[in-house]
Each structure stands twice: as structure tokens, then as C-alpha cells.
Amino acid sequence: MKVAAIGFCCTDVYENLNRHYSTGNGIDCIVNLAKRGIKTSAVTTVGKDIFGQEMLDLCSKYGIDSSHIQINEGDTSVFYMTLKNGTDRYHIKNVPGVMENYSPTTEDIAFTKTHEYIHTDMFGHVLHLLPEFRQAGCKIILDFSLNKNFNELAPVLKNTDFGFFSFEEYNDNIEEFLKKAHSFGPQIVTATFGTDGSMSYDGKKFYKQGIYPAEVVNTVGAGDSFISGYIYGLIQGWDIPACLDCGARTSAEIVSKFDPY
Structure with missing residues (x-):
């Protein structure tokens, strides 16, 4: 089995801590999969700067295929970050860089189709390709993050196999939300809600999972892991x-370190 992450990537920079790391929803996910021995690929773009080289180095370190990472003139996308309460991430600003005008080439698309699973999100400029990927037999993993607007979600959900949503905490509306999300077509929809755990819905039954205790260092990467x-x-x-249990265990491991993998 092979998993491709296509679309968004960036570097998170904590200027007040003098630290940074290569990241992105899909990048964090496939690094953690690669650590388990799964064959993975990154399909995205970086700039001709030190952050771009560091992304390539990260892929090399974990055996991730980077042959379809475009290296374009300009700077790698950067998110400037800080930590609230010492551990919780907070986005200060984003400088899009080469990610702003990213478009996969015909070769990038053909390569992505050779993977059984494809991970992407709402920000990677590839949502229009989901029907084509599914027609090729690929299973789509969509990280919807905090997006709860069904006007935006509906056309994407109908081309998603496994959808993931993030909530700050559990509330009584989540089950109805997952029912509605599932009605648009995914096989399974899943929500995480911080320290309250997580829940999946397959159209027939709800499955709930608690968290594993961890000493939290940085919450970045909790959802991706x-x-x-x-x-x-x-x-x-x-x-x-x-x-669900494997997801919870992996998340607990990642939040106990600074980097998201």
C-alpha cells in the first residue's frame, strides 16, 4: 500500500523560540506513516530557499518519495507561530510563498494516481482533482480541520472516502454533524475533540475513543498524527x-514532543 500527500506544505517558524520545522497536514501524516514502514510520497511545492531544502531533507530522512515536489522560484510557504499557555499553538500570520500559485503538473497527477490512498486538505489547491483520483481507484483522506460550513463541505465530502474534523471539545451536536457529513457520501467520518477524545461514524454506528495521557509539549500535529x-x-x-485506538495512541506520542512527527 502507498499513501500520497498532495497539496499544502509549509514551514512553521517560532521566532520567539528560535525554532522551526517542515510541516503541513499531509506532510505530518505521511512522516508518521513512513515511521511505521508505509510507502509514502509528497506531491507539493517548495521554494529555492533553506526551508525548501529542509523539506526535501525531511523526506529523505524518512524515505518519503519527493520526486514530485516542485522546486519553484520564490520562498517556501511559512506560518509564523507561537505557543499559548506554553503548549497550545497559535498562528500569527502566513506568508504563502510558492504555495499560493501551486498547481500539480500532468505528471504529478499521474504519479499521485499510482497510490492506493491520497491525503489532502481544504487548502492545497487540488480539490478539483478528487473525482479524477477516485475514478482511478484511489481512496481519498480529507482533513477538514475546523471547517464546519456545509456549503463548502458538501461538494468535497461527496468525493471523500475518509473525512476527519476537529472540534475544541465534545458537544451534543457532534453526532448530528457527523450524520450530516456522512450523508454526502464518505465511508467513514471522524471527529477529534481535544481532551474529550474522538468519534467515528460509518452510517450505522457511532464509535467513541478516549485519549491516552501524555505530558503535552506542543499540540501542533495532534490531529495529523x-x-x-x-x-x-x-x-x-x-x-x-x-x-481510533491507534490514532489516539499516536497523537499522545506526538504531543509529548515539540516537532509534529
């Missing part, structure tokens, strides 16, 4: 409770 654990379980043929 959860998805990686969950998808690893799917690849192994595990049932939904086992996938």
Missing part, C-alpha cells in the same frame, strides 16, 4: 475501534 494512526489501522485491515 491521529489521522496517520487511524489510516495505518485501515491499511492493516483493522476495525474502527482499533483504528
